[in-house]
Amino acid sequence: MAQVVVVTSGKGGVGKTTSTAALGAALAQGGENVVVVDFDVGLRNLDLVMGAERRVVFDLVNVVQGDAKLAQALIRDKRLENLSLLPASQTRDKDALTPEGVERIVSELREKFDWILCDSPAGIERGATMAMRHADMAVVVTNAEVSSVRDSDRIIGLLDSKTLRAEQGLRMPKHLLLTRYDLARAARGEMLKVEDVLEILSIPLLGIIPESQDVLRASNLGAPVTLASPASAPARAYAEAAKRLKGEQIQVTMPAAEPRGLFGKLFGRRAVA
Amino acid sequence: MNLLALFRKRDSAPVARERLQVLLAHERAVVGGSDLIAILQEEILAVIAKHIAVDRDKVQIKLDRGDPVSTLEIDVEVPSLVRAASTARRVPEAAARR
Numbered sequence A: 001m002a003q004v005v006v007v008t009s010g011k012g013g014v015g016k017t018t019s020t021a022a023l024g025a026a027l028a029q030g031g032e033n034v035v036v037v038d039f040d041v042g043l044r045n046l047d048l049v050m051g052a053e054r055r056v057v058f059d060l061v062n063v064v065q066g067d068a069k070l071a072q073a074l075i076r077d078k079r080l081e082n083l084s085l086l087p088a089s090q091t092r093d094k095d096a097l098t099p100e101g102v103e104r105i106v107s108e109l110r111e112k113f114d115w116i117l118c119d120s121p122a123g124i125e126r127g128a129t130m131a132m133r134h135a136d137m138a139v140v141v142t143n144a145e146v147s148s149v150r151d152s153d154r155i156i157g158l159l160d161s162k163t164l165r166a167e168q169g170l171r172m173p174k175h176l177l178l179t180r181y182d183l184a185r186a187a188r189g190e191m192l193k194v195e196d197v198l199e200i201l202s203i204p205l206l207g208i209i210p211e212s213q214d215v216l217r218a219s220n221l222g223a224p225v226t227l228a229s230p231a232s233a234p235a236r237a238y239a240e241a242a243k244r245l246k247g248e249q250i251q252v253t254m255p256a257a258e259p260r261g262l263f264g265k266l267f268g269r270r271a272v273a
Numbered sequence B: 001m002n003l004l005a006l007f008r009k010r011d012s013a014p015v016a017r018e019r020l021q022v023l024l025a026h027e028r029a030v031v032g033g034s035d036l037i038a039i040l041q042e043e044i045l046a047v048i049a050k051h052i053a054v055d056r057d058k059v060q061i062k063l064d065r066g067d068p069v070s071t072l073e074i075d076v077e078v079p080s081l082v083r084a085a086s087t088a089r090r091v092p093e094a095a096a097r098r
């Protein structure tokens, strides 16, 4: 049965879009049939991160409003044939999404795919609630710092009240994805500890994604990091998180510090000084 | 190895720059102007529909925005050559080409 997953956070810029692309690609690399859906209407970016920006013809709003068929709006990934993208509109605003339209699209997607990953916009407004509405489970993307954790707590509250599952009295499974985890800052004691974040939010940990320049490089190239550099630390962390999403029991490992070259050491020192 | 890795990593910024230039050139052209793709689709389909019955669900449109050229690919599934030919007898050349 298809699984609808919302990737959400409340706070902006924590790594939702990066994570949607990487988890989606990792699931597809594992043989699953996946679609990633951009709900960030007006500020789409998932197309860029996936490297499909040149091929967008129709978008979510076109399909919601009946101007295009779902099949016409879906863009198949050039690297993985079992990975598709449903882009958001760039020129419209979030009010263009109607609850009925979104419901119709999600149920059509359920028939075509095993996994439907919804990239939520930041905030707690209509766009975010629309993205979580039909979810079967949620990935709560959080950085180990106070405002992000607080906003994640708000989002967890919404997941437990504003979703269809919540309204039906069902439990909404939630997973914590700690992203942009800066190992150097963690070592210096400048970031919240993983245990502390887990204790405060009290939802199970899906993975810890280290802050890494491989993520930046991947988005420059227009490829999810699990495709752009599969052996990198963030890619491995995303691949493991994807397996946990499928229900596999794997111990979460603390990412190890990246080995640095001579230049890295020099720059690293200068940055600290 | 480390040096090589460093130089290889540098390569991604020019790629990003080029992708953005192409994308933004197209996006800026669309804002204010009308949606060229939607218009082309409507008009091309109208022309085809004059000769054969097209199922709107069986039309795939692919676009690749590039520099200097973009490509637009419109894929129309035609019912069956035989039936299409008999219903479109008045325009034999259109049927024959399909």
Ligand SMILES: Nc1ncnc2c1ncn2[C@@H]1O[C@H](COP(=O)(O)OP(=O)(O)OP(=O)(O)O)[C@@H](O)[C@H]1O
Pocket (backbone or CB within 6 Å): A009, A011, A012, A013, A014, A015, A016, A017, A018, A019, A040, A045, A120, A121, A122, A179, A180, A181, A209, A210, A211, A212, A213, A215, A216, A219, A234
């Ligand atoms: N693990 C990481 N290491 C380094 N940079 C990262 C990492 N994850 C995300 N980033 C960078 O952080 C920025 C924000 O990421 P992203 O766009 O995925 O966040 P978002 O939550 O979707 O933002 P928004 O709320 O605006 O939609 C991007 O520049 C991205 O490349």
Ligand SMILES: [Mg+2]
Pocket (backbone or CB within 6 Å): A016, A017, A018, A040, A045, A119, A120, A121
């Ligand atoms: Mg985003």
